[in-house]
Amino acid sequence: MSSSTVHSTFPAGFLWGSATAAYQIEGAVREDGRTPSIWDTFSHTPGKVLGGDTGDVAVDHYHRWRDDVRLMADLGLSAYRFSVSWSRVQPTGRGPAVQRGLDFYRALVDELLAHGIRPMVTLYHWDLPQELEDAFPSGSSAGGGWPERDTAYRFGEYAGIVADALGDRVEMWSTLNEPWCSAFLGYGSGVHAPGRADPVAALRAAHHLNLAHGLGVQALRERLPARARIGVSLNPSAVRPLTASAADQDARRRIDALANRVFTGPMLRGVYDDDLLADTARITDWAFVQDGDLRIARQPLDFLGINYYSPAVVSAAEDTQASEADGSSAPRPDGHGASAHSPWPGADDHVSFHRAPGELTAMDWPVDPTGLKDLLLEYTAQAPGVPLYVTENGAAYDDRPGTGGQVHDPERIRYLHGHLAAVHEAIVAGADVRGYYLWSLLDNFEWAYGYSKRFGAVHVDYATQVRTPKSSAHWYAKVAASGELPGEPATD
Numbered sequence: 001m002s003s004s005t006v007h008s009t010f011p012a013g014f015l016w017g018s019a020t021a022a023y024q025i026e027g028a029v030r031e032d033g034r035t036p037s038i039w040d041t042f043s044h045t046p047g048k049v050l051g052g053d054t055g056d057v058a059v060d061h062y063h064r065w066r067d068d069v070r071l072m073a074d075l076g077l078s079a080y081r082f083s084v085s086w087s088r089v090q091p092t093g094r095g096p097a098v099q100r101g102l103d104f105y106r107a108l109v110d111e112l113l114a115h116g117i118r119p120m121v122t123l124y125h126w127d128l129p130q131e132l133e134d135a136f137p138s139g140s141s142a143g144g145g146w147p148e149r150d151t152a153y154r155f156g157e158y159a160g161i162v163a164d165a166l167g168d169r170v171e172m173w174s175t176l177n178e179p180w181c182s183a184f185l186g187y188g189s190g191v192h193a194p195g196r197a198d199p200v201a202a203l204r205a206a207h208h209l210n211l212a213h214g215l216g217v218q219a220l221r222e223r224l225p226a227r228a229r230i231g232v233s234l235n236p237s238a239v240r241p242l243t244a245s246a247a248d249q250d251a252r253r254r255i256d257a258l259a260n261r262v263f264t265g266p267m268l269r270g271v272y273d274d275d276l277l278a279d280t281a282r283i284t285d286w287a288f289v290q291d292g293d294l295r296i297a298r299q300p301l302d303f304l305g306i307n308y309y310s311p312a313v314v315s316a317a318e319d320t321q322a323s324e325a326d327g328s329s330a331p332r333p334d335g336h337g338a339s340a341h342s343p344w345p346g347a348d349d350h351v352s353f354h355r356a357p358g359e360l361t362a363m364d365w366p367v368d369p370t371g372l373k374d375l376l377l378e379y380t381a382q383a384p385g386v387p388l389y390v391t392e393n394g395a396a397y398d399d400r401p402g403t404g405g406q407v408h409d410p411e412r413i414r415y416l417h418g419h420l421a422a423v424h425e426a427i428v429a430g431a432d433v434r435g436y437y438l439w440s441l442l443d444n445f446e447w448a449y450g451y452s453k454r455f456g457a458v459h460v461d462y463a464t465q466v467r468t469p470k471s472s473a474h475w476y477a478k479v480a481a482s483g484e485l486p487g488e489p490a491t492d
């Protein structure tokens, strides 16, 4: 039997979805009472986003949502993960909600349900109301935001507002998207909003995100019906040692602590591991962790969302000249090798990053589906009995419309094929994976890269806002319709 005739069949009921985030697609940043988030401020700060791009218009989803839902329905997708813009529903980050903001999301959800598409709401995908970044309750002179404890309580309140508005119609809820990025890219390296570069602030932010997650889950549980499913989307690092040496294994341990266990410790086990505290002891004594915080952070979860793009390879720190000579120093796994500040508080003197082998996407991220399989099996072991969803996976490529207007993206088809095969292998090996959300439905605002990187299964012409499903969208639609992955990708 030739391999192209071997199909992998996914479990019945497996969700085939796509994902987006509010600031990346909505635009309409000044409409219906919305106020600036930290990403509005950051993107309007010269030099922060490639090409000076902003989310002011993005892909105009705030006005085109009906068409976008129809697009998903035409592709036969059964699930959609989107995020709520906090400052659209609670402009100052505290106090009363804005009804028009909530109405937008209610209408969107109703349209999805009318087309048989299951919504997953992400409460926070990085767009903190600017007012909360500007508030310094503890008297810090640097700024407020996630390094401040109060922000976690504000998030709990906001979670309650969204639950009250959408709880009768949305079953799947995710508190935070990739808190690692919020804490360590936002406050550690500063390549994401709000652009602060302060290792103490980054660790404080990580803790308050853990607390916010717990308070958010509590607020959702109090309000949502029993059928609701509550989880969180993490971007665990599939981190490998360069060699089997004890020194490289120790580098792996350090990055596993700072990338993964800093969140899964509190959320899944109610602890910060001793090695994490020891590794960062010269930066902070963690006195901002108060009694009871870890109990709050550890809430029973109905699912865990795994976002995966590429693995990380680390070794014990090498001297820079040597690693530059063999070309292995570039780029960081965060894709922001140009950043002058590190997103790894306390690890820089101990760890060097290397590029994993493999083809590169337009982000210069190596293609390595095994990392996804490894993570799914690792989290199956770490969170026994908790269903998993791949809440993001996908790739940017330099897609251009051909002469007939179609967009042919065989690389993305190969990427998706490889990663879906990895998901299937993980399921066969015992992982309880219930669904897959392709990042992203549409080309969109790719954070610090602006519109220069296209992750969509659907191409967007930014000048006209015309949407054109790429060949990968048609390929994915076939997989979704049949629940079967062909043995080979058949890219034409």
Ligand code: PNW
Residues within 6 Å of the ligand: 021, 024, 177, 178, 181, 185, 235, 307, 333, 334, 335, 336, 392, 439, 446, 447, 455
């Ligand atoms: C994720 N890193 O972002 C986000 O959840 C999406 O909003 C984003 O568009 C997508 O992945 C593609 O980048 C990440 O630097 C951004 O390690 C940066 C990193 C990881 C994830």
